[in-house]
Amino acid sequence: MRDAGRIVAEILVLLGERAAPGVSTKELDELAEQECRKRKVRAAFKGYGGFPYTICASPNEKVVHGFSDNTPLAEGDILSIDFGVEYRGFFGDAAVTVPIGKVNQSKQALMNATQEALDRAIQLARPGNRLSDISHAVQSFVEKRGFSVVKKFVGHGIGRALHEAPQIPNFGPPGKGALLEPGMTLAIEPMINCGCEDVCILADGWTAVTADRKPSAHFEHTIAVTEDGPVILTVP
Secondary structure, three states, rough: HHHHHHHHHHHHHHHHOOOOOOEEEEHHHHHHHHHHHHHHEEOOOOOOOOOOOEEEEEEOOEOOOOOOOOOOOOOOOOEEEEEEEEEEEEEEEEEEEEOOOOHHHHHHHHHHHHHHHHHHHHHOOOOOOEEEHHHHHHHHHHOOOEEEEOOOOOOEEOOOOOOEEEEEOOOOOOOOOOOOOOOOOOEEEEEEEEOOOOEEOOOOOEEEEEOOOOOOOEEEEEEEOOEEEEEEOOOO
């Protein structure tokens, strides 16, 4: 899983570097597919439940599961990229939200808060804590900053399958749910909106957008719970 996570992280770095005004999400999708072939890994999302692309590319008001297309990214956009691979029977899954050129203060604050919420949640992925301690860390941090938590989509266990038990909401009271134990591997992924928490699904049956069409950000890491604390697996 360390190897799978490292590959995911390295490809996400390349995608983030390539994402710029004038570049399309289809180009980014093709780059991710090329990198998977080069590294002899299987793109985890393509074909999963019928999903047709290698990455989930979700700009601006798109929350998750966005379809890649030929529309050029524009200065001031933000783009969430969710990506996973299978390597030798094990999975890695991560997401980042990147600025396209220079973004406004509101979008930057949203990205900063979502990334810090993930960092704070990961720090609570320790033996003896409860699953909802992770959830509460996200919600309490972002809501104090005026943002809202998407409740329709959650994080998940991960390992020999892309999605395993348990589900990991980004909201709720602390001290509930499964006791965290060494050896657990989790994909923690806050999805945070500038406006309301509500989302709707577009006609493609996959793409989730904010109901008020305000921007959304998404960050995710695959982590392992160890006796010494959390270890992030999706790092280069």
